[in-house]
Amino acid sequence: MDTDLLLLLIVLLPAAGAVLNGLLPLMWPQLRRSEAAIGAVGTACVAVPFVLALVLFFQGFAEPYVGSFYTWMGVGDFSVSVAYRVDHLSLIMALVVTGVGALIHLYSIGYMHGDRSFWKFFAYLNLFIFMMLNLVLADNLLLMFLGWEGVGLCSYLLIGFWYEDFKNSQAATKAFVVNRIGDFAFLLAMFILVREVGSLDFAEVFAAAGEMTAGTLNAVVFLLFIGATGKSAQIPLFVWLPDAMAGPTPVSALIHAATMVTSGLYLLARMSSVVLMAPTVMGLIAVTGALTALVAATIAIAQTDIKRVLAYSTVSQLGFMFMASGVGAFFVAIFHVVTHAFFKACLFLGSGSVIHGMHHVEHDLRRAGYKDPFDPQDMRTMGGLGRFMPRTRWTYLAATLAISGIPLTAGFFSKDEILFKAFEFGYDGHLFAWFVWSVGIGTALLTAFYMMRSYMLTFEGSHRWPMAQRVHPHESPWTITAPLVVLAALSLVGGFIGLPKLAEKAGLANWIHGYLVGHGTHHGPVVEAAATAHVSVGIEVVLIVLGSLIAIGGVWWAWRFYALHELTGDERIRLRFGGLYRWWQRSYYWDEFYDKVAVRPVVGGAENAFAPFDNRVVDGLVNAVARTAQQISRMARHLQTGVVQAYALAIVLGVVVVIALMVR
Amino acid sequence: MDISGAYDSILYDIAGGFSLLVLLLAGIVCIVWDIFENDEPVLPFVAAMACVVGIVWEVRNLDAGSSTVFYDSIRAYGLASYINITILLSALATVILSVPYLKRIKHGYGEVYALIVFATAGAVMMGTANSLVTVFVGLETMSISLYILAGLVRRDEGGIESALKYFLLGAFSTGFFLYGIALLYGATGTMYLPEMASGFIERGELTLLFWAGIALFFVGFLFKVSAVPFHMWTPDVYQGAPTPLTGYMSTASKAAAFAALVLVLYYGLAPMPVAAWQTALAVVALVTMVLGNLLALVQNNAKRMLAYSSIAHAGYVLVALTAGTSQGYAGAVYYLLIYSLMNIGAFGVMALLEWDDKEGRLQTIDSLAGIGFRKPLLGVAMGVFMFSLIGFPPFGGFFGKVAVFAPAIEAGYTWLAIAGVLASALSGYYYLRVLYVFWMRTEEQADPAVRARAFPVSFSSAAVVVTCALVLLVIGFIPYVRDLTQIYFDASVFATMP
Amino acid sequence: MLAESLFILLGTVSVVAALGMLIARNPVTSALWLILTLFCVAGLYLTLSAEFIAVVQVLVYAGAIMVLFLFVIMLLNLGALPQLEKMDWKKALGFVLCVIVLSQLVFIVATSLQLMPATATVAEDAGAATTIAKTLFTRHMLDFEMIGVLLLVATVGALMLAKRKFA
Numbered sequence A: 001m002d003t004d005l006l007l008l009l010i011v012l013l014p015a016a017g018a019v020l021n022g023l024l025p026l027m028w029p030q031l032r033r034s035e036a037a038i039g040a041v042g043t044a045c046v047a048v049p050f051v052l053a054l055v056l057f058f059q060g061f062a063e064p065y066v067g068s069f070y071t072w073m074g075v076g077d078f079s080v081s082v083a084y085r086v087d088h089l090s091l092i093m094a095l096v097v098t099g100v101g102a103l104i105h106l107y108s109i110g111y112m113h114g115d116r117s118f119w120k121f122f123a124y125l126n127l128f129i130f131m132m133l134n135l136v137l138a139d140n141l142l143l144m145f146l147g148w149e150g151v152g153l154c155s156y157l158l159i160g161f162w163y164e165d166f167k168n169s170q171a172a173t174k175a176f177v178v179n180r181i182g183d184f185a186f187l188l189a190m191f192i193l194v195r196e197v198g199s200l201d202f203a204e205v206f207a208a209a210g211e212m213t214a215g216t217l218n219a220v221v222f223l224l225f226i227g228a229t230g231k232s233a234q235i236p237l238f239v240w241l242p243d244a245m246a247g248p249t250p251v252s253a254l255i256h257a258a259t260m261v262t263s264g265l266y267l268l269a270r271m272s273s274v275v276l277m278a279p280t281v282m283g284l285i286a287v288t289g290a291l292t293a294l295v296a297a298t299i300a301i302a303q304t305d306i307k308r309v310l311a312y313s314t315v316s317q318l319g320f321m322f323m324a325s326g327v328g329a330f331f332v333a334i335f336h337v338v339t340h341a342f343f344k345a346c347l348f349l350g351s352g353s354v355i356h357g358m359h360h361v362e363h364d365l366r367r368a369g370y371k372d373p374f375d376p377q378d379m380r381t382m383g384g385l386g387r388f389m390p391r392t393r394w395t396y397l398a399a400t401l402a403i404s405g406i407p408l409t410a411g412f413f414s415k416d417e418i419l420f421k422a423f424e425f426g427y428d429g430h431l432f433a434w435f436v437w438s439v440g441i442g443t444a445l446l447t448a449f450y451m452m453r454s455y456m457l458t459f460e461g462s463h464r465w466p467m468a469q470r471v472h473p474h475e476s477p478w479t480i481t482a483p484l485v486v487l488a489a490l491s492l493v494g495g496f497i498g499l500p501k502l503a504e505k506a507g508l509a510n511w512i513h514g515y516l517v518g519h520g521t522h523h524g525p526v527v528e529a530a531a532t533a534h535v536s537v538g539i540e541v542v543l544i545v546l547g548s549l550i551a552i553g554g555v556w557w558a559w560r561f562y563a564l565h566e567l568t569g570d571e572r573i574r575l576r577f578g579g580l581y582r583w584w585q586r587s588y589y590w591d592e593f594y595d596k597v598a599v600r601p602v603v604g605g606a607e608n609a610f611a612p613f614d615n616r617v618v619d620g621l622v623n624a625v626a627r628t629a630q631q632i633s634r635m636a637r638h639l640q641t642g643v644v645q646a647y648a649l650a651i652v653l654g655v656v657v658v659i660a661l662m663v664r
Numbered sequence B: 001m002d003i004s005g006a007y008d009s010i011l012y013d014i015a016g017g018f019s020l021l022v023l024l025l026a027g028i029v030c031i032v033w034d035i036f037e038n039d040e041p042v043l044p045f046v047a048a049m050a051c052v053v054g055i056v057w058e059v060r061n062l063d064a065g066s067s068t069v070f071y072d073s074i075r076a077y078g079l080a081s082y083i084n085i086t087i088l089l090s091a092l093a094t095v096i097l098s099v100p101y102l103k104r105i106k107h108g109y110g111e112v113y114a115l116i117v118f119a120t121a122g123a124v125m126m127g128t129a130n131s132l133v134t135v136f137v138g139l140e141t142m143s144i145s146l147y148i149l150a151g152l153v154r155r156d157e158g159g160i161e162s163a164l165k166y167f168l169l170g171a172f173s174t175g176f177f178l179y180g181i182a183l184l185y186g187a188t189g190t191m192y193l194p195e196m197a198s199g200f201i202e203r204g205e206l207t208l209l210f211w212a213g214i215a216l217f218f219v220g221f222l223f224k225v226s227a228v229p230f231h232m233w234t235p236d237v238y239q240g241a242p243t244p245l246t247g248y249m250s251t252a253s254k255a256a257a258f259a260a261l262v263l264v265l266y267y268g269l270a271p272m273p274v275a276a277w278q279t280a281l282a283v284v285a286l287v288t289m290v291l292g293n294l295l296a297l298v299q300n301n302a303k304r305m306l307a308y309s310s311i312a313h314a315g316y317v318l319v320a321l322t323a324g325t326s327q328g329y330a331g332a333v334y335y336l337l338i339y340s341l342m343n344i345g346a347f348g349v350m351a352l353l354e355w356d357d358k359e360g361r362l363q364t365i366d367s368l369a370g371i372g373f374r375k376p377l378l379g380v381a382m383g384v385f386m387f388s389l390i391g392f393p394p395f396g397g398f399f400g401k402v403a404v405f406a407p408a409i410e411a412g413y414t415w416l417a418i419a420g421v422l423a424s425a426l427s428g429y430y431y432l433r434v435l436y437v438f439w440m441r442t443e444e445q446a447d448p449a450v451r452a453r454a455f456p457v458s459f460s461s462a463a464v465v466v467t468c469a470l471v472l473l474v475i476g477f478i479p480y481v482r483d484l485t486q487i488y489f490d491a492s493v494f495a496t497m498p
Numbered sequence C: 001m002l003a004e005s006l007f008i009l010l011g012t013v014s015v016v017a018a019l020g021m022l023i024a025r026n027p028v029t030s031a032l033w034l035i036l037t038l039f040c041v042a043g044l045y046l047t048l049s050a051e052f053i054a055v056v057q058v059l060v061y062a063g064a065i066m067v068l069f070l071f072v073i074m075l076l077n078l079g080a081l082p083q084l085e086k087m088d089w090k091k092a093l094g095f096v097l098c099v100i101v102l103s104q105l106v107f108i109v110a111t112s113l114q115l116m117p118a119t120a121t122v123a124e125d126a127g128a129a130t131t132i133a134k135t136l137f138t139r140h141m142l143d144f145e146m147i148g149v150l151l152l153v154a155t156v157g158a159l160m161l162a163k164r165k166f167a
Helices: A003-027 A029-033 A035-059 A088-111 A118-137 A141-159 A166-196 A202-209 A214-231 A240-246 A249-258 A260-270 A279-301 A306-326 A330-367 A390-404 A410-427 A431-459 A478-497 A501-506 A511-516 A537-565 A568-577 A579-585 A587-637 A644-662 B010-016 B018-036 B043-060 B079-104 B110-127 B132-150 B157-188 B193-203 B208-224 B233-240 B243-268 B275-297 B302-323 B326-352 B376-390 B396-410 B414-440 B448-452 B459-477 B479-487 C002-023 C027-047 C051-076 C089-115 C129-137 C141-163
Strands: A065-075 A078-086 B067-069 B074-076
Touching: A003 A029, A003 A035, A003 A065, A003 A078, A003 A118, A029 A035, A029 A118, A035 A088, A035 A118, A078 A088, A078 A118, A078 A141, A088 A118, A088 A249, A088 A260, A088 A330, A088 A478, A088 A511, A118 A141, A118 A249, A118 A260, A141 A166, A141 A214, A141 A240, A141 A249, A141 A260, A166 A214, A166 A240, A214 A260, A214 A279, A240 A249, A240 A306, A249 A260, A249 A306, A249 A330, A260 A306, A260 A330, A279 A306, A279 A431, A279 A579, A279 A587, A306 A330, A306 A410, A306 A431, A330 A390, A330 A410, A330 A478, A330 A511, A390 A410, A390 A431, A390 A478, A390 A537, A410 A431, A410 A478, A410 A537, A431 A537, A501 A537, A537 A568, A568 A579, A579 A587, A587 B275, A587 B414, A644 B157, A644 B208, A644 B275, A644 C089, B010 B018, B010 B067, B010 B074, B018 B043, B018 B079, B018 B110, B018 C141, B043 B079, B043 B110, B074 B079, B079 B110, B079 B243, B079 B326, B079 B459, B110 B132, B110 B243, B110 C141, B132 B157, B132 B208, B132 B243, B132 C141, B157 B193, B157 B208, B157 B233, B193 B243, B208 B243, B208 B275, B208 C089, B233 B243, B233 B302, B243 B302, B243 B326, B275 B302, B275 B414, B302 B326, B302 B396, B302 B414, B326 B376, B326 B396, B326 B459, B326 B479, B376 B396, B376 B414, B376 B459, B396 B414, B396 B459, B396 B479, C002 C027, C027 C051, C051 C129, C129 C141
Parallel strands: none
Antiparallel strands: A065 A078, B067 B074
16 A cells, blocks of 8 residues: 555544544434444554554665655745654554554453443543654654644543542643643754754754754753653653553553653654764763662652552653663663563553452442442552452563563563663763663662562462452453453563674574664664774673573562562561651652742742732733723714614715725 | 627637526526426525536636636636635525525525525626626626515514615615716726726826726725625614525625625736725724724624624725735635635524524524533534634634735734734624523523524534534645635736835 | 707706705606706717617606606605704714715816826717617627626515515
8 A cells, every 4th residue: 555545544543533432422422332332443543553554564664754744834944744754763663552552442441341431531542642643653843742742631631531539630730730841841942943953854953963063952952851851751850650640540551651651762762863962961861861760669669559659660661761862772762662561551451450350349348338448559458369360460470570671571681781781881981871870780670679569469468458258359351351461472572672782693683773773784763872892792691691680689589578578578678778768658759849849939929929910900901901892882882873874874974084095 | 890700709608607607597497496386495406506516617617717708797717716616605505504494484485595596696796797897787686686685574674674774775885886887987998807907007197086986986895895884784684684694695795795896906906006095995994893893792682793793804804905915815815715604604503593583683692591502513613603703723714814914914004903903802702702601601591482492403504504614623724725815816917015 | 069068058957957856845846857857868878979878768767767756656645745854963964974975076077087088989870779789799798688687686576575475
C-alpha cells in the first residue's frame, strides 16, 4: 500500500475510534451499555494501526520519508505543515505505542467492565493514542507540541477519570499544572528556534543547528530538557507522577509507564544531533537522571501502596534513560524505553489484576459485614496472592526479574547497556560520567530490592487481609491475563534486540544500535557521542558480571529478607535507617517544599491581591461597560417606532448623508 | 440593425446561465403543476432538485475563467459560480426547512415553492449581473417574490405588517435605486459595468453626476442588505415573516445584494480612486456595526435579535468593501458564504423550536429555557451557530471575520477594524445569552406551553441544521475555499493607492 | 432651437402637473393631474424621436391604467375629503430632508450639465418599434424574459394572497 495512505490510516484510525466511542454514546445513551462493541471498536482502532505500522516497519525506511498532508498555518516565509516523518526512530516508537496500547485496550475491556463511563474511557484512550502518534510521527516541533499537549490533556482527563472523588481530580490538576511548567519551557525553545532558524521542521533545525552560537544552542537544549523533565517526571518536576496513580490502572500502565512519560526521551533522541552540541547541558541531563533514579528508588522502598511503588519505580527507570541520554547514548535510552514499556506495562497491569482481585475481596468483606476501611491497593493487607492468582503471579514475577536486570531478561540488556555507556563515557574522560555510573550501580541494586519486595509482599507469605479464611480473591478474566502473558514473554525475551558489544565477537550485532544509529555508511535518525577511547573486552566482561551480580544479589537479598520477616521487614528497615526512612516515606518532603515555596505564595497572592482587584476593578469595569451598552441600547430602541413613515424618513436621511459624503 | 446570427452563441449562453435557466424552468413547472394538482407534495422536491442541479453545475465551473453571457448581461463561471453556489445553498436549505414548517402552520401551498425558486432566480441574476439593467430586473424579481412570501400568513397581523412594510419601503428605496441608474447612464452613456471602467480610463475624469448616481445606486443596495440607516424595516419584517423564509431573506437576498455590490465595485469602479466612495461606506459600516449590535442587546425575541444581528453582519461585510482592494472583495464573498451557513442554520433551529403559532413573533428567548437538554442536537447546533456568529475560533465565523477585517487594516482602516472587533465582542453578550438560556437554565423555568410541546424534528430539517454546523466546524481548515475567493480578484486592475 | 423650447415647455408643465397631483385634495382631480404629467412625458419621448415608447406611454399609462385608477376611486366612493393634518416635528423634518435631497440633486445636475459626454446623434429609426423589438430580443433577451417572470410572479402572488382560503 501507499505509504501516505498507511500513515494517514495509522494516525486517523485512533481518532476515528475516539470520535465513534465519544460521540455516538453521547448522543444515544442506550449505546453506552454495549461494552463489547465499544471495547472492540476501541481496541481495533489501535490494533489495526499496529499491524499497519508493522507493514511500514518491514518496508525499511532507511531514508526518512516525510508525508505532508496539510498546511496548518503559513505566515510569510514561516509555515507549519501537518507532516509525518517515517524513520527508524518514529517507527519504533509508533510500534511501542500501538502495540502496547492495543494490549492495554484489550486489558481495559475486562478491567473497566461495569464502569458507568466505560465508553468515555475508551474514547479518551483512543484520543490519547492519536495524540501520542502525532507526537512521535510529527515532522516538526509544533505538530509534536500539539501531540505533546494532547497527551497531557488525555492524561489529565484519565487521571481524573473518577472525578467524583475530589482527591482524583486534585491529582489530575496537579499533573496538568506541573506538566504545563515543562511545556512552557518547550514553547520558549520553539520561540528561540523560530527566531534563529525560521522554521520548526526537524530537517531544517538540524541543518541550522551548527550555525547557532553556543549560548543559543545551550539555551535551546536546556529548555527542551526542562520540557522533557516535565513530561518524563524528572527532578524537579517529578512530583505529579506518583499522584497520577489516582487514574484507573490501565491508564497508569499505558500513559504513566509505557508511552507518554517516555516522550521526553523521545524528544531528546529526536533532537540528538542538536543535544550533542551542548555538552554542558548533557552533563546536567545525566546528573539529573542519576539523582532522580536514586531518589525515586529510595522512596520506592518505603511505599506500601502497590501502585505508588511502581510509580516511583517508573520515575527511577526514566532517570536511567536520562542518564543514557546525558552520556550521549540516545539509542540506549530508546532501547530502555522499549524494554521498560514491556515490563512496566506488565507490572502495572499485574498490579491492576491484583487490585481487581482485592476489590472482590473488599466486596465480599462488606457482604460479610466488615465495617473498617479497606484499601485494595495496600500491600500490607495482601500477601500470598500467588495461590489464588497464578497467572498474575508468574507474569508479575517475570516482569520483576526483568526490571531487576536478571541476566538474559529484557531489563538486563538495556540497563547494562546504560551503565556500560556511562562507564565508557567516563573512561572517555568525562568526569561526571563516573558519578553517574556509580549512582546507577547503586540504584540498580535498590531497584532489584524494592521490586522483589513488592512481589514478596503481594504474592508470597501469609494472607493478611481480614477474614482471610472466609474470603479470598479470584484470578482475573482472560482479557486481563492475556495481555499480561504477552507482556511477560516480551519482558523476558525483548532484550535480545540490543545485545551487548561483547556479542559482536560471536558475530551477533546489536540490532537496535544498527537500526537507530546505523552502521557503516548508513546513518540512522539517532546520533551518538563519538567515543575516542574504547573500553577493553576484559573490563566489559567484568562490568557485565558486576551488573548481573548486583541484580541477582538484590533479588536474592529481598527474597530472603521478606520471606523471613514479611511485613516486619519494613519495620526492620525503618529502625535501621531511622529519620532517613521517614524522608523516603514522605518522598523527601518534596510536595511540602513546593507547597511552601510556590503554591502558597501564588495562591495567597491571588487571594489577597489579585482577587479583590479582579472583583472590583476588572469585573466592575466589565459590568459598567455592559450596563452602559444596555442603557444606550434601550435609548436607541425608541428610534424603532414601528411607524413606516419614520422608517422612510430614516432612508431619506441616509440618502442625504450618503450623497453628501460621496459628492464633494 | 442586422440581427442575423444573433443567436449563434446561444448554446454557450445557455451553458453559462444554466443554473438560472434551470431555476426558471423549475419555477414554471411548479406553477403549471400546481394548476392541475393543487399543493402537490412533489413541488418542494422539484424546487430542491433545481437548486441541487444548479449547485452541481456551478461546482464544476468554480475554477473556470470568468466570462459574460447573454450579450454581456450576466457573468458566468468562476466568481459567478461561487456566488450562485452561496445563493443556491441558502435556497436549498430554505426549501428543505420550509416543507415541515409550512405544513405545520397549514400554509404549504405549491406557489410558495415556485416563488422561492423565482426569488432565487432573481437573486442569481442580480448577484451575477454585468449591467445595471440586469441588476435592477434581478432585484425586482427577487424583491416582489419576497414581498409576497413575507405576507404569506395573512391570518396574522404580523404577516400583513411584515409584507406591507417591506413592500412600501422596498418600493421607496427602489425609486432612489432607479434614479441612481438613470444618473449613471447619463454620466457614462452605458449600462455595462466594464464599459464604465474602460470609459473612465479613456476619459480620465468623473463628473459629480456620476458620483451622485453611485450614491443613489448604493442606497438601493444598502437598503437590501439592511445597513443603517436603511435598516429599519428589517426587525419588523423578519419578525413577522414565516421563519424559514426570514432565514432566506437574511441569507440569499443579502448575499445577492452584496455580490452585486462587489461586482459593481470590482468591474465597474476598480480603476477609479477609491477614496471617493470609501468614506461613505466606512461611515455606514461603522454605524451599522455599532447600532446593529447595540440594538440586538435588548431584544427578547429570537427573530428580532437575529434581525439586528444580521444588520451587524452587513456592517462587517461593508468593512471589507471599504478596503476597496482585491483582498477586501475576496474577504467579503468568503464571508457571505460563511454568514449564509450560520444564519440559515440559526433560523432553521428557531423555526424548529417555534411554539407560539404566530411564526415566532411573540415567543421570547427565555421561554425556551433548558431546551438544549430536551433537544440536544438542536442545542449543540445552535451552540455552533452562535459561537460562529460571535467569530469564535475554530468556527467558520472566526475565519470569515479575519477575512473581512484584515484587508481593512491593510488598506489603512485600522480604526474601522478595531470598531468591528469591539462591536463583535459586544455581540458575544446576546449570542451567548441564547446558549445560556438553552443550556444553563432548567426546564422548569421554561414557558408551560414549551414544556407541553413535543417539537418534532424531521430528518430533513435535522440534516440541514447539522450539515450547516459541520461545515462551519471544518470550513476554516479548508484553504481551498479561501484561496478560491482570492484568485477571483485581480489586484492589478485597481487604481494605484495614493 | 425648437427641440429645446419644446423640452422646456413640456418639462415645466409635467413638473407643475406632478405638483398639482400631490397638492390636489380630491382624488379624481389628482388622477387627472397625473394624466397630464404622463402626457407631457410622452411628449418628451417624442422630442427624443422615441415614437414607440411615446405611444405606449399614452396607451398604457394615460389610457388603461389611469382609467382603472379612476374606476377604483369612484367605486370606493371616497366621499369625505381628507382633512389637513397638523404639522408635527416629524413631518417638518421629513419636509426639510426632502428639500435637502432635492437641492443636492439639483445642484449636481446643474453643475454637471456641461460635463456630460457628447451624446451620439440619435439614429432616425432609434425609436421605431422594429429597432426596439430587435434590441429586446437580442441584447436584452435575458432581461426581457426575466421581466416576463417578474410579471408572472406578481400575478401568482396577487392571486395567492387574494384567493387562498384562510383558516
